[in-house]
Amino acid sequence: MILKPRTLIDKLWEAHSVADLGDGVSLLHIDRIFLHERSGAVALRSLKAAGRTVCRPALAFATIDHIVDTETGRGDHTKFSGGSEFIRAMRNGAGDFGITFFDINDARQGITHVVAAEQGIALPGATMVCGDSHTCTLGGLGALAWGVGSSGIEQALATQTVEERRPQSMRIRCDGRLTADVFAKDLVLSLIGQFGASGGAGFAIEFTGSAVRALPIEARMTLCNMAVEFAGFTGIVAPDDQTIQYVQGRPYAPQGALWEQAIKYWHGLASDDDALFDRDLVVNVSSLAPQVTWGTSPQHVVSTDGAVPDPGAAATGLTDPAQRLSMEAALRYMDLTPGTRMGSIPIDAAFIGSCTNARLSDLREAAAVLRGRKVAPGVTALCVPGSTEVKRAAENEGLDRVFKDAGFEWRESGCSLCFFVGGDNFGGARRVISTTNRNFEGRQGPGVRSHLASPATVAASATLGRIGSVRDLNTP
Amino acid sequence: MQPFTILRAPAAPLMRSDIDTDAIIPSREMTQVGKTGLGSRLFANWRYIDVHQKREERAEFVLNQAPYRHAQVLLAGENFGCGSSREGAVWALHDFGIRCIIAPSFGSIFRANCLRNGLLPIILESTTVEKIAQQMEVSNGSASIVIDLIACTVTDADGTNYPFSIPPQQREMLLRGLDSIGLAINRLPEINLFHENLNRQQPWLFAGHLKD
Numbered sequence: 001m002i003l004k005p006r007t008l009i010d011k012l013w014e015a016h017s018v019a020d021l022g023d024g025v026s027l028l029h030i031d032r033i034f035l036h037e038r039s040g041a042v043a044l045r046s047l048k049a050a051g052r053t054v055c056r057p058a059l060a061f062a063t064i065d066h067i068v069d070t071e072t073g074r075g076d077h078t079k080f081s082g083g084s085e086f087i088r089a090m091r092n093g094a095g096d097f098g099i100t101f102f103d104i105n106d107a108r109q110g111i112t113h114v115v116a117a118e119q120g121i122a123l124p125g126a127t128m129v130c131g132d133s134h135t136c137t138l139g140g141l142g143a144l145a146w147g148v149g150s151s152g153i154e155q156a157l158a159t160q161t162v163e164e165r166r167p168q169s170m171r172i173r174c175d176g177r178l179t180a181d182v183f184a185k186d187l188v189l190s191l192i193g194q195f196g197a198s199g200g201a202g203f204a205i206e207f208t209g210s211a212v213r214a215l216p217i218e219a220r221m222t223l224c225n226m227a228v229e230f231a232g233f234t235g236i237v238a239p240d241d242q243t244i245q246y247v248q249g250r251p252y253a254p255q256g257a258l259w260e261q262a263i264k265y266w267h268g269l270a271s272d273d274d275a276l277f278d279r280d281l282v283v284n285v286s287s288l289a290p291q292v293t294w295g296t297s298p299q300h301v302v303s304t305d306g307a308v309p310d311p312g313a314a315a316t317g318l319t320d321p322a323q324r325l326s327m328e329a330a331l332r333y334m335d336l337t338p339g340t341r342m343g344s345i346p347i348d349a350a351f352i353g354s355c356t357n358a359r360l361s362d363l364r365e366a367a368a369v370l371r372g373r374k375v376a377p378g379v380t381a382l383c384v385p386g387s388t389e390v391k392r393a394a395e396n397e398g399l400d401r402v403f404k405d406a407g408f409e410w411r412e413s414g415c416s417l418c419f420f421v422g423g424d425n426f427g428g429a430r431r432v433i434s435t436t437n438r439n440f441e442g443r444q445g446p447g448v449r450s451h452l453a454s455p456a457t458v459a460a461s462a463t464l465g466r467i468g469s470v471r472d473l474n475t476p
Numbered sequence: 477m478q479p480f481t482i483l484r485a486p487a488a489p490l491m492r493s494d495i496d497t498d499a500i501i502p503s504r505e506m507t508q509v510g511k512t513g514l515g516s517r518l519f520a521n522w523r524y525i526d527v528h529q530k531r532e533e534r535a536e537f538v539l540n541q542a543p544y545r546h547a548q549v550l551l552a553g554e555n556f557g558c559g560s561s562r563e564g565a566v567w568a569l570h571d572f573g574i575r576c577i578i579a580p581s582f583g584s585i586f587r588a589n590c591l592r593n594g595l596l597p598i599i600l601e602s603t604t605v606e607k608i609a610q611q612m613e614v615s616n617g618s619a620s621i622v623i624d625l626i627a628c629t630v631t632d633a634d635g636t637n638y639p640f641s642i643p644p645q646q647r648e649m650l651l652r653g654l655d656s657i658g659l660a661i662n663r664l665p666e667i668n669l670f671h672e673n674l675n676r677q678q679p680w681l682f683a684g685h686l687k688d
């Protein structure tokens with residue numbers, strides 16, 4: 001029998017499909033479930049109210065990241081009124097159902113997507129859901145991971161399944177090699193800029209090509225993190241030796257004979273050479289420059305030496321009137337005029353954090369820029385490690401000192417100001433350059449204008465007091 | 477859940493693309509561990525002049541205008557509901573009274589959340605959505621469209637019919653007001669067999685601490 005060539009996603013989908021529900025909808029087995037206090041707490045409460053139970057608690061994990069304060073000495077109390085109720089509901093719910101819970105003071109606490117990789121909970125080839133859109137981050141490990149809502153989490157807990165319509169397949173091949181001052185964040189921003197924030201709608205995206213192979217695992221997670229900003233169902237990079245090395249020895253990773261068996265299977269996890277994708281995109285990244293967003297959608301992006309575009313210009317090629325309305329609304333919200341050089345835009349705050357860019361390698365990249373430099377006067381600068389483990393590792397190599405000496409505040413781990421929940425804020429700062437993934441209106445606070453960039457660019461901008469990349473810095 | 481069959485109603489035009497779930501419901505508006513009472517917080521940043529104090533309505537915002545104050549249908553640009561997976565966006569729309577959203581495309585998690593809560597997300601060509609939006613504007617909101625989930629068609633104010641597609645299982649769930657969790661629970665024996673089989677093929681997935 002000759003088997004039809006399959007994509008990596010096909011293989012993972014088929015290996016987990018419990019039932020075909022018709023017209024491309026499958027009931028998928030979920031290997032891992034992660035909860036956080038925002039969506040997880042609601043899911044558990046609702047599950048309990050319905051008199052339902054958790055099917056396999058050993059496969060579910062929970063932590064606290066979204067609402068918890070990130071200042072030293074934090075506890076259940078939050079600056080966001082009502083926040084502690086979410087924390088307690090998460091803790092009690094996890095206790096009631098026997099779910100492994102990384103509490104506030106646990107050394108394993110942190111942003112779910114960072115923790116899931118770090119603890120070896122997410123594995124290559126495994127399916128995983130969390131009540132959070134950035135679960136796709138774990139595609140960087142070759143996991144089939146995606147975000148669901150609270151009810152999706154409830155279903156996964158109660159039945160170990162979720163139904164999903166099978167996405168179409170897209171391959172984005174990135175040829176060439178990123179230069180040393182250009183990062184995965186710049187790559188993914190430029191992809192969204194080129195193909196549009198809805199360019200991946202209906203697709204699961206496999207990232208391939210020499211530039212992706214060359215990316216370390218943490219950078220692959222940055223790339224996959226923003227697949228959802230591209231409207232993709234999820235993103236994935238096929239596992240390779242780097243992936244296997246990354247996973248080995250992590251607390252929940254398989255061991256001994258099972259480890260040997262696992263890596264044999266993982267080595268075979270790739271799209272077949274002649275597999276057909278519904279959409280194939282190819283880019284060359286060798287001349288890519290550092291990127292920064294100007295508007296309120298991640299597709300509103302230019303290089304840091306570029307200028308704010310003109311929605312009216314024929315060059316932007318907008319055919320959809322709704323698109324143009326969005327661009328005009330973005331300019332108003334961002335208080336920018338077309339033609340303004342990005343490098344002339346002053347900033348009030350700089351934020352290094354989030355599941356996109358707050359792993360150890362990100363902090364190292366930012367620290368490399370900050371070493372021997374100072375944050376510009378009047379700029380509020382904040383670094384929030386992606387997990388307590390990242391924080392500890394960073395402190396072990398003295399990165400905290402570099403941040404603090406430069407004038408950054410050094411925080412406990414959590415989502416923090418990646419989004420505005422109602423408590424913590426930028427203290428009146430209006431324009432923020434940020435390593436996060438969303439520049440939506442109000443995302444980081446009412447009226448706050450967010451510019452997304454890589455950790456290196458955020459660090460450089462913090463020292464310049466305006467938008468700029470490492471290319472704009474003088475040697476210290 | 478309330479079944480969805482046929483709905484005749486005006487459709488509120490909110491014709492921007494990429495309306496994200498942070499706009500549909502800002503995070504700070506979800507102050508309780510629960511799913512209810514979010515209707516007044518829907519689109520808070522766009523709906524109210526001063527979200528922090530008096531919450532005076534912004535007259536130009538479509539849902540504040542007379543024909544749409546109780547809108548059941550929303551028209552939007554592409555990629556509606558992109559961004560955060562927060563189901564609060566759907567709970568807020570539902571609580572406000574919205575039963576159906578028509579757009580050229582949707583955020584995928586948002587779309588799944590709609591189906592889980594009895595809201596019908598319909599994909600139509602952007603030119604069609606624009607056309608319906610214009611009919612609504614020209615008539616000052618007095619026109620109605622018909623959404624028929626039995627026939628899978630939308631009929632605009634001029635009487636033109638547009639078919640839409642939805643997977644049969646999802647259609648069935650909406651038509652009968654079924655809950656997908658309940659449906660999956662009915663399949664537990666089959667799911668457990670599948671799990672055992674997967675465990676035999678990939679034993680490293682459920683070993684050590686992960687054994688139950």
Ligand code: SF4
Pocket residue numbers: 065066111112132134353354355356414415418419436437
């Ligand atoms: S860091 Fe930001 S994007 Fe990531 S999970 Fe937290 S709130 Fe969401």
